[in-house]
Amino acid sequence: MTLAVLHCRALQGMQAPEVAVEVHLANGLPAFNIVGLPEAEVRESRERVRAAILTSGFEFPARRITVNLAPADIPKDSGRFDLPIAIGILQATGQIKCDGIDQYEFAGELALGGALRPVRGALAMACRCQAAGRAFILPADSAAEAAVAEGAKIYGVASLLQACAFLNGLQPLEPLAPPEGAVAPNYPDLADVKGQSVARGALEIAAAGGHSLLLMGPPGTGKSMLASRLPGLLPPLSPQEALESAAVQSLASQGFRAECWRARPFRAPHHTASAVALVGGGSDPRPGEISLAHHGVLFLDELPEFDRKVLEVLREPLESGVIHISRAARQASFPARFQLVAAMNPCPCGYHGHPGGRCRCTPEQVARYRGKISGPLLDRIDLQVEVPALTAEELQRAAAGEGSAAVRQRVERARERQWLRQGCLNAVLQGEALERHCGSDAETLATLAKAMQQLGLSARAYHRILRVSRSIADLQGAERLARNHVLQAIQLRRLASAGG
Template sequence: MTLAVLHCRALQGMQAPEVAVEVHLANGLPAFNIVGLPEAEVKESRERVRAAIQTSGFEFPARRITVNLAPADLPKDSGRFDLPIAIGILQASGQVKCDDISRYEFAGELALGGELRPVRGALAMACQCHAAGRAFVLPADSAAEAAVAEGARIYGVASLLQACAFLNGLQPLEPIAAPAFGMLPNYPDLADVKGQSVARGALEIAAAGGHSLLLMGPPGTGKSMLASRLPGLLPPLSAEEALESAAVQSLASQGFRAASWRARPFRAPHHTASAVALVGGGSDPRPGEISLAHHGVLFLDELPEFDRKVLEVLREPLESGVIHISRAARQASFPARFQLVAAMNPCPCGYHGHPSGRCHCTPEQVARYRGKISGPLLDRIDLHVEVPTLTADELLSASAGESSESVRQRVLQARERQWRRQGVLNAALQGEQLEQHCGADADALAILAKALQQLGLSARAYHRILRVSRSIADLQGVERISRNHVLQAIQLRRLAQAGA
């Protein structure tokens, strides 16, 4: 009886728990069994592994083979277990002789001819392999993605034969170097947006403090243009943030693209998206749009056209920055620290308040349309801004606005003040930190008290006004929140006050 033990990784949310692949060869009638809660695609690996071993020129043992994927209570899915199962069989049968095989982890899907196909989640698995102190052997097509994990030892192999030659010492391989990334991404420039000074100012405040933003106006007024320019106002991703964002993307079906390294994600799902598509889920939990927008921007255009039940699932992640997905068989948690930018028309036809007077929607229709967005969700959006239609003279005579680069410099300075003062962005201030760092003078507090009474603001709205006021003060380089800061923050919640 012979036994070989190798290491691979499962994928559970952002985690990649270790799986021991135990291969046991015993005397008796030939049989090939896989145990340890394998999904259908893992059970099918028996045929792929058998064919790959034989076509690669090795002998498939004519003995009873038992492959145990431990721990037994963790569901195993996808074809990533093909390579470790094949190498385990060859190691147990003496065709691969590697005394230090415990220093490696393996993942890869085998073709019938022995070639290796790329796997999903390579970057997330590479991070966990590095934390465990092991090198990672995986398909060459996935190696560049895995090499993004700083400090990880990554070996890319094209086939089962090459992997075995490496382990037998017949073909030395050099670890894959981290890919060389080019210049920072070229975002659309804010200078392209003509006019709309109020909306541009709100966009700058949102960028400075990490606030969510709702834009409302007729079609063609620049709402989508403004939203697409928010990533260009934000500072470049730090190495840690870029790695987190890339790891989430590697878990999705599209995978991580090296060209998007250190680019702020900008996700704009269609309004027909389901709740699972937005927040993640499925029988095998995958990240949704809010997680793919981690450290970036989630843009929801035509907000009232989204199903109301879909929008309601945004409430918790907007507050916590994380989404927990629970299913009967498994649970997963994905990060979701994103900035929400939403856009909507003022009425069903879109032209309520337009200078042409072309809107014929009744007040009941307008109220019903805006009522598709629940009060609790609207209360969680910090800034509510109207984007009016420009007149012909304004459109033709308006000069180019301020560039993204100049606005970004002010945003960077405001964010540096926040990090030095409190260690988090203003949008993330909670509890004692909020009271400590959002101190206002007597006039400002009087305005806030009056707003609470006359506008019927909730406690959440009160705190969000304080955070926005803090961001406005930071953009101006002022330590104390004043009356003008509070008035501007209250004015930027006009839609919520109108009961939209």
């Protein structure tokens, strides 16, 4: 009897726990069994592995083979176990002789001819391999993604035969180097937006402090244009932020593209998206749109058209920056530190308040339409501004606005002040730190208290106004909050108090 034990990574949340692939050969009638809660695609690997071994010129043992995927209580899915199962069988039968095989981890789906197909989550697996101190052997088509993990030892192979030649010392391979330099992301420029000075200012404040933003106005006023320009106003991702964002994206069905390295994610799901699509989930939990927008922007266009139950799931992650998914037998946590930008029309027809007088919606219809967004969710959106329709004359007179580069410089300076002062962005200030860094004189605080009473603001709204005021002060280079900062922050939150 012969036993071979290999390792690979099964993607369960962001943890990617180690799965040991144990191959046991015993005398008896030929059989090929896989145990350890394999899903259908893993059970089918028996035929792929058998065909790949034979077509690669190796001998498939006519003995009883038992493959154990441990730990046994974690369901195993996808074809990533094909390569470690095949390597384990060849190692157990002596067709591969590699004394240091325990220093490698394997993942890859086999074609019947022995070629290796790409796998989902290569970057997340590479990060965990690097932490475990093992080299990672995976399909060549997935190696560029995995090489983004700095410090990881990545070997890309095109086939089972090439992997075996490398392990036998017959074909040396060099570890893949990380990408030398990312191409500067090509974000849309804010200069394309004409007019809308209030909305442009709100966008800059949102970028400076990491605040959420709601834009309301008739169709064609530039709401989507403004939202798509927010990533271009944000500072470049740090190496750690870029790695976190890319690792989450690598878990999604579309995977992570190496050419998007260091680009801020911009996710814009359709309003028919389900709650699971938005926050993640499933029997084998996978990240949703809010996690795929980690360290980037989540844009929800036509906000009232989303199912109300779907929007309500945004409440907790908007404040915590993480989403916890619990199922009967599985739990997973995904990061979700994103900036929410939402857009909506003012009424069902979209033209309420339009200078052309085109709207025929009744006050009840307008109230019902805006009421699709719950008060608790609206209360969590820091900035709420109107984007009015512009006449042809106003569009023709409007001068070209500032470009994204100039605005980004101010945003970077404001964020630098925040990190030096408090170690975080203003949007996440809490408790004692909020009181200490957002303190002001008695007159300014009295103005805020009066606004809270007259506008019916909640305690949450009070604190969010303070955070926005702090961001306005940082953009202006002010050390302490002044009355004009607070008044501007209140003005940028008038939609909720006005019934919007």
